Amino acid sequence: MKKLKKYKEQEFIDRGYQYFMRHISVDCVIFGFHENQLKVLLLKWKDLQQWCLPGGFVYKDEHIDLSARRILTERTGLDNIFLKQFYAFGDPNREWSKRKNVPLNLKKGSWLMERFVTIGYWALVEFSKVKPAPDELSDECRWWDVNRIPKLVLDHNNIIEKALESLRINLNDYPVGNTLLPDKFTMPELQQLYETILDKKLDRRNFQKKMIALDIFQRLNERKHGGAHKAPYLYKFNQKKYQKAMKQGLRFGF
Amino acid sequence: MKKLKKYKEQEFIDRGYQYFMRHISVDCVIFGFHENQLKVLLLKWKDLQQWCLPGGFVYKDEHIDLSARRILTERTGLDNIFLKQFYAFGDPNREWSKRKNVPLNLKKGSWLMERFVTIGYWALVEFSKVKPAPDELSDECRWWDVNRIPKLVLDHNNIIEKALESLRINLNDYPVGNTLLPDKFTMPELQQLYETILDKKLDRRNFQKKMIALDIFQRLNERKHGGAHKAPYLYKFNQKKYQKAMKQGLRFGF
DNA sequence: CCAAAAGTGTTGCCTTTACACCCATGT
DNA sequence: ACATGGGTGTAAAGGCAACACTTTTGG
Numbered sequence: 061m062k063k064l065k066k067y068k069e070q071e072f073i074d075r076g077y078q079y080f081m082r083h084i085s086v087d088c089v090i091f092g093f094h095e096n097q098l099k100v101l102l103l104k105w106k107d108l109q110q111w112c113l114p115g116g117f118v119y120k121d122e123h124i125d126l127s128a129r130r131i132l133t134e135r136t137g138l139d140n141i142f143l144k145q146f147y148a149f150g151d152p153n154r155e156w157s158k159r160k161n162v163p164l165n166l167k168k169g170s171w172l173m174e175r176f177v178t179i180g181y182w183a184l185v186e187f188s189k190v191k192p193a194p195d196e197l198s199d200e201c202r203w204w205d206v207n208r209i210p211k212l213v214l215d216h217n218n219i220i221e222k223a224l225e226s227l228r229i230n231l232n233d234y235p236v237g238n239t240l241l242p243d244k245f246t247m248p249e250l251q252q253l254y255e256t257i258l259d260k261k262l263d264r265r266n267f268q269k270k271m272i273a274l275d276i277f278q279r280l281n282e283r284k285h286g287g288a289h290k291a292p293y294l295y296k297f298n299q300k301k302y303q304k305a306m307k308q309g310l311r312f313g314f
Numbered sequence: 315m316k317k318l319k320k321y322k323e324q325e326f327i328d329r330g331y332q333y334f335m336r337h338i339s340v341d342c343v344i345f346g347f348h349e350n351q352l353k354v355l356l357l358k359w360k361d362l363q364q365w366c367l368p369g370g371f372v373y374k375d376e377h378i379d380l381s382a383r384r385i386l387t388e389r390t391g392l393d394n395i396f397l398k399q400f401y402a403f404g405d406p407n408r409e410w411s412k413r414k415n416v417p418l419n420l421k422k423g424s425w426l427m428e429r430f431v432t433i434g435y436w437a438l439v440e441f442s443k444v445k446p447a448p449d450e451l452s453d454e455c456r457w458w459d460v461n462r463i464p465k466l467v468l469d470h471n472n473i474i475e476k477a478l479e480s481l482r483i484n485l486n487d488y489p490v491g492n493t494l495l496p497d498k499f500t501m502p503e504l505q506q507l508y509e510t511i512l513d514k515k516l517d518r519r520n521f522q523k524k525m526i527a528l529d530i531f532q533r534l535n536e537r538k539h540g541g542a543h544k545a546p547y548l549y550k551f552n553q554k555k556y557q558k559a560m561k562q563g564l565r566f567g568f
Numbered sequence: 569c570c571a572a573a574a575g576t577g578t579t580g581c582c583t584t585t586a587c588a589c590c591c592a593t594g595t
Numbered sequence: 596a597c598a599t600g601g602g603t604g605t606a607a608a609g610g611c612a613a614c615a616c617t618t619t620t621g622g
Contacts, residue, residue, distance in 0.1 A: 081337040084431055124404025124431060148402045148433045150378025177338055177378060177433070179402045248601075266585065268602075283592095289600040290592040313584090502574075520612065522575075537619095543573040544619035567611090 077171040080117035085178040086127045087115035089223035092187035093240040096252045098206040103198040112213040128181040137191040142184045142239040146226035150177045182223040184239035231314045246292040276302040331425040334371035339432040340381045341369035343477035346441035347494040352460040357452040366467040382435040391445040396438045396493040400480035404431045436477040438493035485568045500546040530556040
């Protein structure tokens with residue numbers, strides 16, 4: 061696979077289509093969880109000074125899933141991330157030439173000015189392990205509270221909406237706890253995570269019972285101190301039991 | 315939108331990329347239900363003599379959903395079809411130049427020989443209303459039992475697999491009965507439909523109760539005669555109640 | 569009249585929901 | 596000490612699976 065060196069920005073703008081497929085891009089909605097808030101990782105374009113999703117293009121001989129993974133690794137420093145393709149956005153208005161403000165001084169006729177169909181992925185990462193890194197075209201990369209996203213570039217707000225929707229629908233089948241929380245966590249924290257994603261309150265007592273009945277957690281002889289009031293137990297995922305249960309079609313019940 | 319006239323086949327092969335986006339295609343898995351079997355509509359290539367999914371390309375200014383709809387209408391004669399985008403297939407092996415047998419006498423360098431990412435849609439249609447019609451490149455278009463699909467072109471078998479999977483997952487939320495069955499139908503027929511899609515037996519009595527409890531059907535003063543034994547009642551969807559229930563998040567319970 | 573399929577009802581179980589009680593901790 | 600959040604238990608409600616019985620039809 062011919063790869064484009066990072067520093068050759070003008071080469072990318074002028075002749076990127078020799079390396080990448082035209083008309084196809086990949087955008088990633090990277091979810092994290094911190095201070096009881098669901099977060100999304102965004103980038104700020106150098107020239108537009110507007111925020112956008114981390115995204116990129118697909119090398120001519122690269123699987124689209126791999127493109128998404130490549131982008132994720134570049135932005136977060138992590139590999140082996142939980143990743144799901146959720147939707148292809150194919151509105152013909154998805155092109156810069158139909159916008160007033162255009163990045164990179166793009167000229168009419170550039171391959172980047174043409175219409176793109178973007179494949180949307182969402183990813184679940186452990187907030188504390190991420191080292192947000194801007195790419196060559198952006199000067200900032202940071203977390204945003206999912207409820208306070210600014211007006212983004214193109215249709216990226218819509219992409220986040222759809223990603224959230226997909227995340228909610230898949231909450232039953234996917235290990236959001238295992239991927240979004242740190243290694244050790246408390247039941248109230250896990251509950252907060254579900255409540256945030258579902259955007260509704262759950263009964264504390266029933267939640268615990270339900271989770272523990274799944275028999276995929278391991279309670280440690282350790283409590284989380286520091287907060288006021290009674291210190292809650294810390295839990296780990298019992299990865300062995302958890303993997304087994306997933307194979308048998310575990311459902312979390314949401 | 316510049317449209318390509320049908321008869322200009324050579325023009326399409328040589329310069330189709332002037333009308334359509336490169337690297338992007340749309341494939342439709344059209345489901346029908348007949349004689350208690352789930353069916354899929356397939357086409358046979360004129361030259362390859364191999365079967366494939368109905369598919370096509372996306373005009374440069376056309377929404378991908380509309381491309382899918384266009385293809386559906388051309389093949390089935392129906393519009394207003396229930397349609398769902400379910401997955402984007404982005405394996406780099408999806409290209410003819412990596413195959414032994416190539417259709418249309420395509421030469422190296424042709425835009426059609428390049429790699430395509432295809433957006434998969436599935437559609438639910440009423441079997442009896444469909445008039446299967448081959449396109450310009452195929453000489454046959456007919457229904458195949460979903461359990462007896464032959465070896466198809468490229469990764470089209472895999473696309474059908476994924477479509478079925480998606481259909482099963484969405485069985486809870488989507489009106490498979492309303493779209494796959496004729497206007498009037500019996501409960502045993504509806505049950506057969508669910509059993510076929512889910513590939514498992516359901517209890518006749520519990521099924522009826524559950525369905526009727528949804529309060530979206532209207533029982534007619536009419537029975538389905540002709541079969542041996544007791545004649546079952548005919549039902550219609552009460553579209554008003556049904557639409558209302560769907561908006562409120564009706565779940566069928568599968 | 570009989571076999572097979574269709575319509576209706578009942579029961580018991582198990583999951584979910586609601587809520588009561590006690591315990592621990594920092595202020 | 597006390598307000599607040601955390602851990603555990605129980606009882607009622609509702610949904611679902613299992614099964615019995617009657618009715619209808621073509622042969």
